Amino acid sequence: MHQPSDGSPDSQRRLGVMGGTFDPIHHGHLVAASEVADRFGLDEVIFVPTGQPWQKSDRSVSPAEDRYLMTVIATASNPRFSVSRVDIDRGTATYTVDTLRDLRAQYPGAQLYFITGADAIASILSWQDWPTLFDLARFVGVSRPGYDLNVEHLSGHLDELPPESVSLVEVPALAISSTGCRERVREHRPVWYLVPDGVVQYISKRNLYSDSLPTGSLSTERKSTQ
Ligand SMILES: Nc1ncnc2c1ncn2[C@@H]1O[C@H](COP(=O)(O)OP(=O)(O)OP(=O)(O)O)[C@@H](O)[C@H]1O
Ligand SMILES: O=C(O)c1ccc[n+]([C@@H]2O[C@H](COP(=O)([O-])O)[C@@H](O)[C@H]2O)c1
Numbered sequence: 001m002h003q004p005s006d007g008s009p010d011s012q013r014r015l016g017v018m019g020g021t022f023d024p025i026h027h028g029h030l031v032a033a034s035e036v037a038d039r040f041g042l043d044e045v046i047f048v049p050t051g052q053p054w055q056k057s058d059r060s061v062s063p064a065e066d067r068y069l070m071t072v073i074a075t076a077s078n079p080r081f082s083v084s085r086v087d088i089d090r091g092t093a094t095y096t097v098d099t100l101r102d103l104r105a106q107y108p109g110a111q112l113y114f115i116t117g118a119d120a121i122a123s124i125l126s127w128q129d130w131p132t133l134f135d136l137a138r139f140v141g142v143s144r145p146g147y148d149l150n151v152e153h154l155s156g157h158l159d160e161l162p163p164e165s166v167s168l169v170e171v172p173a174l175a176i177s178s179t180g181c182r183e184r185v186r187e188h189r190p191v192w193y194l195v196p197d198g199v200v201q202y203i204s205k206r207n208l209y210s211d212s213l214p215t216g217s218l219s220t221e222r223k224s225t226q
Pocket of ligand 1: 019020021022023027028029032115116117118119120121142143144174175176177178180
């Protein structure tokens with residue numbers, strides 16, 4: 001069982017859960033987590049990289065250990081951010097219902113806030129065992145450029161859900177996606193300032209997103225003028 005570092009019992013804690021494939025993690029993810037932590041007075045935000053994101057099975061996803069390490073690097077400087085391996089270590093298709101059950105077992109009594117972008121919350125009715133999700137956590141949908149933030153798709157169900165099941169929060173707009181970052185690396189364009197510096201360096205070191213990109217090539221090498 002997890003022991004909080006500040007000695008407070010888990011039952012009094014509000015924990016954010018930021019699930020994602022994080023291939024790679026970028027500043028859109030970090031700003032969303034930071035804003036929701038501030039709005040809801042969260043004690044901590046736990047980033048949970050997916051193990052096997054079944055709704056992305058039509059594309060190739062980087063090894064889980066690379067995505068996990070990039071998430072650790074990106075969150076290391078924030079004492080209120082941490083990273084969980086629950087989805088990676090489960091070794092089966094990643095369902096949020098399992099993520100939340102595992103975290104509730106690890107942090108008994110804590111109130112969980114699952115943070116999702118507008119695109120993800122719009123697809124929540126396609127998630128495994130979705131009605132159960134709202135018994136396990138509150139859901140916070142955050143704005144994301146290019147997507148409408150609403151719960152119209154849930155309108156037929158809202159009466160059946162526990163109170164305060166879903167909140168919508170406007171966060172500073174960052175038009176960044178992992179897809180865009182991967183494309184940039186592939187095209188030898190910079191990803192500096194879209195992802196944390198350590199993540200740029202990790203992508204270069206591990207040669208992610210480009211078979212032909214030699215370590216230290218121009219797309220990830222910071223120019224002397226920057
Ligand atoms: N720029 C952003 N602003 C707000 N939320 C975001 C942003 N980017 C991603 N999110 C949210 O973060 C969570 C994890 O996203 P994910 O790791 O799939 O990143 P992504 O950029 O959407 O990746 P990809 O482009 O590969 O699909 C999702 O809930 C997603 O909606
Ligand atoms: O539970 C599901 O069936 C489910 C389906 C799709 C996505 N999710 C979760 O939504 C979060 C964002 O997923 P993704 O694929 O957009 O990176 C991540 O925590 C996923 O595990 C969950």
